Amino acid sequence: MTLLTSAEPLPTTPDWTGAACRGDAHADRWFPDPSESFAYAAGICAGCPIATACGAYAVATRQSGVWGGREYRSGRIAR
Numbered sequence: 862m863t864l865l866t867s868a869e870p871l872p873t874t875p876d877w878t879g880a881a882c883r884g885d886a887h888a889d890r891w892f893p894d895p896s897e898s899f900a901y902a903a904g905i906c907a908g909c910p911i912a913t914a915c916g917a918y919a920v921a922t923r924q925s926g927v928w929g930g931r932e933y934r935s936g937r938i939a940r
């Protein structure tokens with residue numbers, strides 16, 4: 862049995878260095894209110910080389926917000 866420590870990355874952690882959203886000036890666009898469009902974030906995600914891994918990470922770690930071009934709430938696709 863292998864125990865993970867907080868110093869070890871999760872097995873599903875993508876290589877964020879290639880993230881298309883890295884350094885974007887509008888980080889709040891990845892956490893829209895339910896009534897807000899997330900087209901801005903989805904458009905950036907559409908050209909991201911790690912979009913599939915990003916979405917899988919959101920599910921595995923129960924994230925909320927826009928990941929991989931979809932919006933999640935607690936790891937479930939909301940829209």
Ligand code: SF4
Binds near residue numbers: 883913928929
């Ligand atoms: S898929 Fe979207 S949220 Fe995920 S790293 Fe790429 S640009 Fe960022």
